[in-house]
Amino acid sequence: MTELRNLAYLVVATNDLDAWRTYASDVIGMGICQPRADTIGLRMDDHPWRILIERGDDDDLTHAGWDVGTPDALDAYVEGLRKKGADVREESADRANARSVTRLYSLADPNGFTHEFFCSRTGRNDDGGDLSAVIRGPGFHTGDLGIGHILPVARDYDASVRWYQDVLGLKYTDRIRQQMAPGVYADATFFHSATGRHHSLATGAFPSRKRLNHLMLEFCDMNDVGAAFDRAKAADVPIILELGHHPNDQMFSFYMVTPSGFGLELGWGGITVDDATWKPRIHDVMSDWGHKRNIITIA
Structure with missing residues (x-):
């Protein structure tokens, strides 16, 4: 089956633009x-936007x-989804235009989004x-x-892991299964x-x-992580996990x-995966240093 190349954009609803x-x-x-109107686009590079914030409840x-x-590749991917019985639908030209793409298909995720x-982005700007x-x-x-990446919350963990591999076609990277208390585990699977x-x-x-536990954005310069951490604290943004490192x-x-x-x-x-040499493993800690938790649940 044709593979997805990358996660290119997100759309988020908010009541406070x-x-x-x-x-x-x-x-x-x-x-x-x-x-x-009633949107803001968040930019990271030459794309017209990478995160679209829309007014919504x-x-x-x-x-x-x-x-x-x-x-x-888009045609082949959509055909592959249909052969699996997935209800993938072609979106209207208006919806494609709103996403700054030429053609657009959609498929419901079992976790509510x-x-x-798509195959090409329009409106790119070399700025x-x-x-x-x-x-x-x-x-x-x-x-x-x-x-970057997203971590949606699984309504049914085992079924979600299968769906992301077998239907969406993502490849298994690794897993973290950390014992938080006797018999109680935090468990996440990565693709x-x-x-x-x-x-x-x-x-x-x-x-x-x-639906979304978190999204991740990656800086090119380590100093921007520390500077953003300082800005967040100065602005009284609640910090969930302090500075730390994932294994x-x-x-x-x-x-x-x-x-x-x-x-x-x-x-x-963050590292990249070479499928020719990558060996998946199960880690037993979410963080190997730092990431002191200040907030247990965020929503």
């Missing part, structure tokens, strides 16, 4: 645009957009994303690796796409009223709460 605008620009350091992830690469698939002046380094690590970011999607079963993707990062209530991980140093 102004809070997201300030948070994205002043705390994270993203560029800001307004694709249409959900305050949660609504759509995840995947780049399939070429028109032929929608995946979208580096017009990032906020608070950024110190070159910006965000995107390109062929995509936007990568064709271009090899350690994981573009992970899932686990966690107490949450949100599986080797990410140095911290986690904070977004205006929509789910988490945002800002990191640096």
Whole structure:
């Protein structure tokens, strides 16, 4: 089956566009645009936007957009989904235009949001994303690796792991299973796409009223992680996990709460997967140092 290349964009609903605008620009350091009324676009690079914030009551992830690469690859991927019995649908030209793509297909995720698939992005602008002046380094690590990763909360963990592999076609990277108390485990499974970011999607079963546990954005410069951590604290943004390091993707990062209530991980140093040499394993800790937890549940 044709593979997804990378996670290219996200769509999030919110009831507070102004809070997201300030948070994205002043705390994270993203560029800001307004694709249409009642939306703001969050920029990271030459794409017209990487995260679209729309006015809505959900305050949660609504759509995840995947780049399939070429028109032929998109056709083959959609055909492969249909052969598996997946109810994949072609979206209207208006919806495709709103996503700044030429053609668009969609498929419902069992955990309550929608995946979208496309093969080319329109409206790209060679301005580096017009990032906020608070950024110190070159910006965000995107390109062929995509936007970063998402961790949706699994309604049925085992079924979700199977669906992401067998239907969506993501490849198993590794797993973390940490004993939190006698007989009580935190468990997450990680998946990568064709271009090899350690994981573009992970899932686990966690107490949450949100569909999205967190999303991750990666800086090109380690100093931007520390600077963003300082800005978040100065702005009284709740910190979920303080600075620390993950053993599986080797990410140095911290986690904070977004205006929509789910988490945002800002990191640096994540590894990529070479399928020819990668050997999956099960880790027994979520973090090998740091990541002191300040908030038990975030929503």
